[in-house]
Amino acid sequence: MAMLETLIVLLCLNGVEWTTNDYVRVVVKAEKQLDAGDYSGAKRTLKGMGFPTAALKERANDVKLVVDLRMGKDLESVVTKLETRSEAKTKDVRFRAWYAEALIATGQKDEGRAILVELKDKDLIPDAYGYLALAKLASGNERYDLWKACRTRAKNKEICELPAEVKSSAQAKR
16 A cells, blocks of 8 residues: 555656756847847857757857848858758748848849749748848839838837938939
C-alpha cells in the first residue's frame, strides 16, 4: 500500500514549469527594434552575443544583415550574402523582400521591383519597408497608395518618408 501512495504522490507532483530562453528574448528584442527603425539599437542588442543554437545564430545574422541594408553599409556584401542564402530560403517571404530591398539599394531596380510587385500582387509584402521600397520606384496614384500601405503597417511612421517626386521635363511643360 505504501508503494501505491508514493506513486500517487509522485504523479500529483507533475506540473508545468515555465521557462524563458534569454537568447530568444534578445533576438526578439532586436527584431522589434529593427521593425521600429532603431537600427543602431538592434545592432547594440546583438553585439557580442554568442548564441547556443544554429537557428538563433541564423536569426541574429538575418537581423544584422537587414540593419546593414537599412543603414546603407556594405551593400554589395549584403546583396551577396542575401543572394547566396535566398536559394535556401526561396519560400521565406521576408527574406525575398529583404533581397529585393538590397537589389534596389544597389541600383538593380528592375530586379528588385519585379520581386516586390510579385509579392504585392499576392498580398505578401511582410512589412512597411517593402511598400516603401516599391513606393520609391512608383509615381502618381500608385506611389501614394504604396506610401499609404507603408504608413498603415509601420510601427514608426517616420520610416515612410519618401523623397520628392521628380517631374520629367514633359510633365513640367504641361
